[in-house]
Amino acid sequence: MKHVKKVSKRTRVLTGSALAAAVALGGVGAYSASAADTAAPAAAKPAAVKAGNTLQTKHLTIDAAQDAAEAVLDAAKKENQKVSVAIVDRNGNTILTLRGDGAGPQSYEAAEKKAFTAVSWNAPTSELTKRLESAPTLKDIPGTLFLAGGAPVTADNAPIAGIGVAGAPSGDLDEKFAQAGVAELAK
Template identity: 75%
Template sequence: MKHVKKVSRRTRVVTGGALVAAVTLGGFGAWSASATSSAPAAQAAVKADASNKNLTQSTRLTVDAASRAAQAALDAARKDNQRVSVAVVDRDGNTVVTLRGDGAGPQSYESAVKKAYTAVSWNAPTSELAKRLEQAPNLKDIPGTLFLAGGAPVSAKGAPIAGVGVAGAPSGDLDEKYAQAGVAALNK
């Protein structure tokens, strides 16, 4: 059995006091960080509204709509007995929904996301973009993109708002057919 050195009363009092001070100051810091401020920046944020000419608004798919598009693409692939992954990204390329179909290959998930990102970035189907590589081969070097058929953009008033990407079928033409089925589901 080890011998434990007894700590003096003075050391215990000093250590306890330091602990109480740290907890109190930490609590005060958390409280003050969450307190409302009357600083000019906070007041300016309150005045920002839709009629402010310094702001823009963007249209985004709801999670329900993105889920509906992804499910429609996956269902179209299942109907043809294809094992694919589907991704829907927003205008900024952030993934909103992904579905990995039963038996889809491990590479299909990342490929679907990249195809969706590529489609929304250029507001064009990735099959068309793949043809552009002939004139501009360096396009393929842009991070996060994949210039293979299987991505379809979603537009509102002519502007891209999302992308649907499908990967895993034996051809990009099939992947893109399923991605288009996902986009079509948004118009129903």
Template identity: 70%
Template structure:
């Protein structure tokens, strides 16, 4: 039978501490070794990303477009709604982006239920042709099938918003007794963006 030597508490504490320190240093070394290639890779990719951005800027297959911010669209819509309210008209105002997607719609107190859809369609029509809808309504005599295009409405009340001579949004107003009034309010919204 072998006899096992008793190890003192002090020896066990020193040995255990040394083992923990060795493991910690080994783990840190492994982390440092894996972090170094990752840092080198990130540094190598930074110039490549800058080169890609420059290439994209020169790429003739890409284009940039300008869009209204939600704040600008809301300002235009609120201005149009306020202009209508001053004349005791109950209208809905819609602002759409260049692609015809609605950015904001404000339905004034007492505006008719049909005005919501009509305002969006007028805004879409104005931005699609980059012209006030009252002008486009006059074109129906020569091209009556224009009115068959889905989502359009060829009645006065829509006005385009342009930047650098290109349409970036449309403002549509519906609910007043005439398209002329609707368009007057839409134009007030456009004017608010030019201040």
């Protein structure tokens, strides 16, 4: 019969720990390898867009929008009117909105909608109200407001922005003040 050498408790604990660590690391390695197989491939370089497949547009600067908005508020103040003014870009995104001192709470949103409507159709909103007679469902388009007070801003015969004004007792006055903003941009 063979004699088995006795191993100390300390040696058995260390050997068992090393064996457990080796098994655990082997499992992690297998898991990592399988996870790498299912991971998305490395991102490729974006392809350059073919010439002629893009369009370049002009945009109103924030400084120009601020100047136009101040011209609107100054024109309204000269006639003792309390209005809000909104300026949107070609896509209808608001560049800025100013609620004039004392302007009614409804004027803020109405100004934005008038600006959006003016740039969307590249026409003053006073002209667009006349189109409702032949196409009454136009007013159902979300974000629009077919009341006088919106004016488009153009560059190279293309719309680049809209100015909307609301709060005066008549749409004619709102539109007059919006046109003061357009005139400021032409300087």
